[in-house]
Amino acid sequence: MEPKPTPPVAFHATGADIDPSDPYLATAARLTQEFAKDAIAGDQAGGRPDAQMARLKESGLLKLHIPKEYGGDGQPWSKVLRIVREFAKVDGSISHLFGYHFHWLSANYLKGSPEQAERFYRLSAENNWFWGNSSNSFSRNLVGRQQGKQYILNGRHPFSSGAHVADYLQVAWEDEETGRRCFAAIPATRTGITPLDDWDGIGQRQTGSGTVLFENVQVSGDELLVSNHRGPFSSISALVAQSVLLNVFLGSAQGALGEARVYTITQSRPWITSGFDKAVEDPWIKRVYGDLFIKVEAATLLANSALTGLDAAWARGWALTEEERGATAIVIAAANSYAGTIALEVTSTIFEVMGTRSATAAHGYDRFWRNVRIHTLHSPSEYKVRNVGNWFLTGQFPEPNVFQ
Amino acid sequence: MEPKPTPPVAFHATGADIDPSDPYLATAARLTQEFAKDAIAGDQAGGRPDAQMARLKESGLLKLHIPKEYGGDGQPWSKVLRIVREFAKVDGSISHLFGYHFHWLSANYLKGSPEQAERFYRLSAENNWFWGNSSNSFSRNLVGRQQGKQYILNGRHPFSSGAHVADYLQVAWEDEETGRRCFAAIPATRTGITPLDDWDGIGQRQTGSGTVLFENVQVSGDELLVSNHRGPFSSISALVAQSVLLNVFLGSAQGALGEARVYTITQSRPWITSGFDKAVEDPWIKRVYGDLFIKVEAATLLANSALTGLDAAWARGWALTEEERGATAIVIAAANSYAGTIALEVTSTIFEVMGTRSATAAHGYDRFWRNVRIHTLHSPSEYKVRNVGNWFLTGQFPEPNVFQ
Amino acid sequence: MEPKPTPPVAFHATGADIDPSDPYLATAARLTQEFAKDAIAGDQAGGRPDAQMARLKESGLLKLHIPKEYGGDGQPWSKVLRIVREFAKVDGSISHLFGYHFHWLSANYLKGSPEQAERFYRLSAENNWFWGNSSNSFSRNLVGRQQGKQYILNGRHPFSSGAHVADYLQVAWEDEETGRRCFAAIPATRTGITPLDDWDGIGQRQTGSGTVLFENVQVSGDELLVSNHRGPFSSISALVAQSVLLNVFLGSAQGALGEARVYTITQSRPWITSGFDKAVEDPWIKRVYGDLFIKVEAATLLANSALTGLDAAWARGWALTEEERGATAIVIAAANSYAGTIALEVTSTIFEVMGTRSATAAHGYDRFWRNVRIHTLHSPSEYKVRNVGNWFLTGQFPEPNVFQ
C-alpha cells in the first residue's frame, strides 16, 4: 500500500517500520512481486505451487529461522512472520506454506531431543528442505503400531498442508495400544505415503491441505520425536501457528486494500449520479478507504505487538513460565481475532469502492476474501475473544493447547 | 485496568509501556486517585472544579510542558497527553482542562513573537498559571476596535472552556474594520470579562465551556500575539487540540472499561437463566469484555503512534515541512476517529455486562458516555476519516485548519 | 417523524398503518403533545409524574384494555402497545407506567380466579384506577406469614415501578414457611406500605422504580390471587412485559430520530469544511439519517409483527398451546432484541448529525439514550437472541418464565 508517509510520522500498515536495509525483507519483497504474477492463476488452478516453491528454495529464505550455529540465518519469528505477511499480500497459499514450514521445522526442537533438534535444523539447512505436515489434531484416523523401536503407520490425515510439495513431514498419530499421540519427522518420499491431492477449499487453494494416505509407513526410532522437556515452552508451537494465521489474515487485508486502491485510482468510474469526474473525489469513496485503512493500521499495530511478544517468549526458551506463556497467548489471540475480523471486512468491502467491473474472475480480487474466509475457520475468533475477556476479568490464562 | 501482563508481553491499554520511575506519571497517578473521589459529584454539580484545580496547582504539573530554560519541566507533548489520558479515566473535565491549558499556553509560542513566547512561558512557570480560553473559531460575536496599539473588545464567545477557573486566557476576535482574526493573551481578571457560568453540556460538565461576555475589555499592544513566522508549524496547534481530544476519548474508554470490570467482578449477578454462579463465568460476559478490551488496546496503539508523531513534528519546530505536518495530521486523525468510535462503544456497552443495578446516578457510570458523546461532536469523525482516505488514495494532505 | 408518504406506499415507522379515525390513538397523540412539554423537566426532576398521571386519568385511556363487559374499552394489546410506543416518543417514564398498568391489571385475570378477574376489571374501570407493582422477581426480601386466610407481609422490594403513583398494586412475596411465591392485588394505600422514593436510575426517571417497604401489611384472602388455571397461557404476562419494553425502546428510537430531524433541519450548521450552506445538503448527514431511518423502519415492522402475534395468542386464552406460546415468545424476543439494539444506536448517533450545540441538558436529547440504556438491561438481548437461534436450529421454544 502506498503512500508511505516519511518520518517523523509513519503508518505501520504500509510497512514504515521495516528496515529498508534488511536483506531478508528485500528478498521477500522481490519474491512477492514474482508471486504476484502467478497468484490469480494459482488460485484458479489449485494444486501444487511448483514454480513458487522453486523460487522460495532459490531465495535461501527457507533457512531464515534456523539458528546460525546449524547453518541458518538465525532470524527471529518476527522476521519470518513479516515475510508471511508480505507474501500474503498477493498469495495466501505460499504465505501459509512458508510460515508453517518453520512451524513444523521448529517442532523438532520443541518435541524432540536436543540431538534431533540439531540434526533436523542442520540437515534442513544443508539440503534446503521444505517442511510440510500430516498431523491434524482433530483427526484420529492415523494409527501407529509399535514394533521394537519402530512404528508402522496406517490410515489417513486430512488438512495435511504442504505435504504435496514437502521434502520432510511432521507426522502425528495415535499409538494403537495406548492411544498416546506420537510425533515424528520423516521424509515426504517415505514408502507408503500418498498425498491424495484432494484439497478442495474455497480458498488457500495451493496449500495442498488435503488428505494423505499412510500404508505401512515405517518410522524409525530416531525419527520419533521424544523430548525430556516439559513445561509451558513445549506448547509454544500453538502460538507460532496462531501467529502464522494472523499474519496471513493481515497480509491479505493489506494486499487487498492496496490492490483495491490502485484499481480505484486507475479504473473505477464515479457513480453516475455522484456529480464527480473521478471516483476518488466522492466523499463516500474517501470515507470507505479511510475507514478500512484505519482498521488495517490498528490490526497491524496489534500484530506487531504480538510479534514482539512471540520473539520475547521464544527467547526465554525452556525457562518460559506459565504466566509468560499465558500472556503471550493472550496478546496473540487478541491480534489474531482482530486481524481476522478486519481482513474479512476489508476483503468484502473493497468491491463496493472498486465497482461492478472489478468483480471478475480474471481480476481475481475475490481470492482475498475466500482465502481469509476459509483460513479464519481453523480457530474460531469467538473462543479467542472469550479467552482474552476471561484473562482481563480474572487474570486466568487459557489452558495451553494446540489452538491457544 | 488490571491485570497487567508482565514482560515479555505487554498490553498497552493497561499502561504497560509506562516507565514506572517517571515522576510526572507517578504524580498524575496519585492525582487520578484523588480526582476519582469527586468525579461523580463534580459531574452532577457541574460548575467549577475548584478543589481539583487546587490539587493540580499544588502538583506542579501545570509547568510540565514549559521548556526548562523558562522554568518548566521541558516534557514532551506525549507526556502531557499520557496524563490527559490518565485523568480521563476518572474525570473527563479535569482531563480536558489540563490538556487544553498547554494548548493555550503554547499558542503564545506559535502565534506570538519569540519575546512573547518566552515571557508567557516564564511568567506562567513562575506564577503557576492555569490557562483557559475564549477564542472559539466558529463564533463571530466578539469584535475588537483598534485604538493605537490597543484593542477594545466587545461581544461574547461560547465554548470558552477553562475561562471559569483560568488565570490567563487566550482570546480571539475579529477586527471591527478589517475583519481580520486577532489573538491575545490576557489575564482572566481583566476588567470587563464576565464568564456567564452557563455551560449546560450533557457531559464534560466542569469544563466551564460556556459563554464569556466582553464589555470594553482592553488588550494592550504587548498582549496582542503577532508572529513573524509562517508555514506549516504555525497550524500545529490544531494537532495538539485533536490530540487532547483523542486522549480524553481513550482515557474515558479505559476508565469506563476498568470500572466496569471491577463492578462485574464484585457486584454483577449472573443472568437468571445462565446456569452460572458468577457473572464472570458466562461466556457472553467474557466475550463482551474480550471484544471491548481488544478494541481499546487497538485504540491505545493508534494513540501512542499519534503521540510519537506529534512529538516528532513538534521537535521539528519552524522547520516542519508541509508534508511532515500533513502526515502528522493524518496519523492523529486516524487515532482520534478510532478512539472516539471505540470510546462510544465501550461507554455504552459496559452496562450490558454490569447489569440493571449498575445504571444508577449514584454509580455515575453514564458520565463516561455523556463525556465522550459531547466531546466527539467538536470535530466530526466523518471528515477525519475522509481525510485519511483521501490521503491514502491520493497522497494529498488535508488543508491545515483548526480541526486538522 | 415526518414526512409520511401517501398511499400507495407507506412507511410504518412514521405510523402510516395507523387508522386516523381511531379515537384512542387520537387521544394518545394529543396526550403525547402535552407530555412533550414536561418531558425534559420530568427527566431532570425524577420523582412523581403527577401532572401526567392526572392527564392520563382524565383521558380515559386507563380502561383501554379492560373488557367491554366490565366497563372498559375492550381494545387489544396491540392498541395499548401502540400507545406505549407513542408516549415513548417523548416520555419513556409515562410510556412505561402506562404499559405496565395493564400488565399488572391483567395479572388478576391470569393469576386470579374468574371472580377476581371480573372484580378487579370492574372496580378498576369504575374507579379509574392506576396499577403499579411491588413484585420484582429477582428479589427475595419480602416474606409473608399466613394467618388463617390472611397474609402479613414484611420486608421490601426494589424496582417497584409505579408504586409511587398507583391506586392499586400487584404484590408478590414468598410464604415464610413453604417458600412458595404468592401474589395479591391490594390498595397502594394499605397500612404499612411505604414507597421510599429512592429510584435513582440514569433513565426512566419518573417510573418510581425504587424500593417499597412493607411493615405488617395485611393481605386478605380475597385479595390473594389463586387460579385454577394452568398451562401456557398462565405465563403470557412475560410476553406482555417484553412487549411493553420493546415498544418503549421503539418509541424512544422513533422519538429521538424525529426530534433530531427537526433539529438538523432547523438548527444544525453545516460542518465548516463541508462546502455546503445547509447541514441537510451534506451527503454524510443524508446517509446517517437514511441509515437510521431504515433501521427504525425495520424495527417497526418486527414490532408490528410481534403485536399481531401477541393479540392472536391472547385471543386464544386458556386454549393457548405450548407451541403457540413458544412461537409468540420467539417473535417477541426477536422484535425486542432488535428494537433495543437499534434504539441504542439511534439515540447515541443522532448527536453526530445534530452537532455540538445539540448536546445540552436543556435540550434533553440524551434522555432518550439514558432511557433505552437502562431499560434494555432488564432482560439481556444476548439471551433473547440465543433463544431465537436455538428455536431456529432445533425448533425448541424457550422455557416459559418471567423473561420470555
Next chain:
Amino acid sequence: MEPKPTPPVAFHATGADIDPSDPYLATAARLTQEFAKDAIAGDQAGGRPDAQMARLKESGLLKLHIPKEYGGDGQPWSKVLRIVREFAKVDGSISHLFGYHFHWLSANYLKGSPEQAERFYRLSAENNWFWGNSSNSFSRNLVGRQQGKQYILNGRHPFSSGAHVADYLQVAWEDEETGRRCFAAIPATRTGITPLDDWDGIGQRQTGSGTVLFENVQVSGDELLVSNHRGPFSSISALVAQSVLLNVFLGSAQGALGEARVYTITQSRPWITSGFDKAVEDPWIKRVYGDLFIKVEAATLLANSALTGLDAAWARGWALTEEERGATAIVIAAANSYAGTIALEVTSTIFEVMGTRSATAAHGYDRFWRNVRIHTLHSPSEYKVRNVGNWFLTGQFPEPNVFQ
C-alpha cells in the same frame, strides 16, 4: 428455512405469509428443488443454464405477469418477485434471469405504443418467449443509423444479461446523429447479433451478463419502441429492476442461512474446547443463528413492504403521480439497501457456524457470497441510503432514473 411457526404467530423469513394453495408458488417451490440439484455445478461451469431454462419454459411461469387478456396469468409483480426470491435460495442466476425476463417484457408496455405492448405480451404468451437484454445504461458503444423507418445497429454492449439464452431482446442504442437513446424489441436470432459468452463475474455466473456484438443489425419500424406516454410511470421500470435485485439478495440470504442451518445440525462438530457434544448446544452457535435470523426476518418484512408498494404503484398505471412514484422509490431503496447489507453479512458469517469442513468448493456455499457481492455492486447502497435520508429530512424524492 425451517422451522415454520404455526399461527397465530409467524415469521415471514420462512414464508409464513405464503398462501399454500397458490399454484404459481407451488410450481416455483418444485422448480427450486430441481434447480438445487444443478446449482453448484452451474456456478462452477458458468455459461448457459440450458436445463434450467427448459424447466422454466415447461413450467409456464414465463407468462406469470402477462395480463390475462393477452394470454398470461395476470399475476402482480409481488408474485413474480416472491418467485425470484424463491429461486435465489438455491440459484442466483436463474433467479436473476427470471426476474429480469419480466422487466424486459414489461418495457414494451412502458416504452412502446399500446399496440406494441399488446403485440409483445400476446406473442410472448403464445410462444413462451424468454426475454433478455442488451441495453446497459452505462455503455455508449452501440450506435444506430436511421434509414427510413429502420435502424441499423453496430457496436457492442456489456452486461447483456440473458442474451445468451433469450428468444427476444430489449436493446438500446444511441442514434448516430442526434445522440438520442432508442429502444427496441427484437428477436435474439436477428442476423448480426453475437453474444460473446465472455461473462466472467465472480458470481451470478450463469446470467450470461457478457458482451453482445452488433454487426449491421436491422431494426424495423414496428420494433422500435415509441410511446406517447410521459410522466412518472414511464420510469417505473427502474423500480422493477431494483426490486428484482433486492429479492435476489434476500433469497440468497434466506437460502444461505437455511443451508447453513441444515449443515450445522447434521455435520458441524462442536468446537474442541467448547465442552458440548453438539455444535447446536454452544451458546455462540445459537447466538449467531439467532442474530442472523432476526436480521433476515427484518429484511423480509422490509422487502414485503416494498412489494406491496410496487404492486400499488403499478396498479396506478399512467395516473401514477410524482409523489407516488417517489414514495415507492424510497420504500424500495430502503428494502434494497438493507437486503444487500444483510445478505453480505449472512453469506459470509455462516461459515463461522458451520466450521472448517464446510468451506469446500464441492459444498459450494461460497457461491451465495459471490452472487450477492457482485450483484450488490450494480447500484451502490450508499446512494440509496442517501436518497432515503434526503427524503426523510426534506421530503424530496430522488430524481427518476434507471437506478432509483
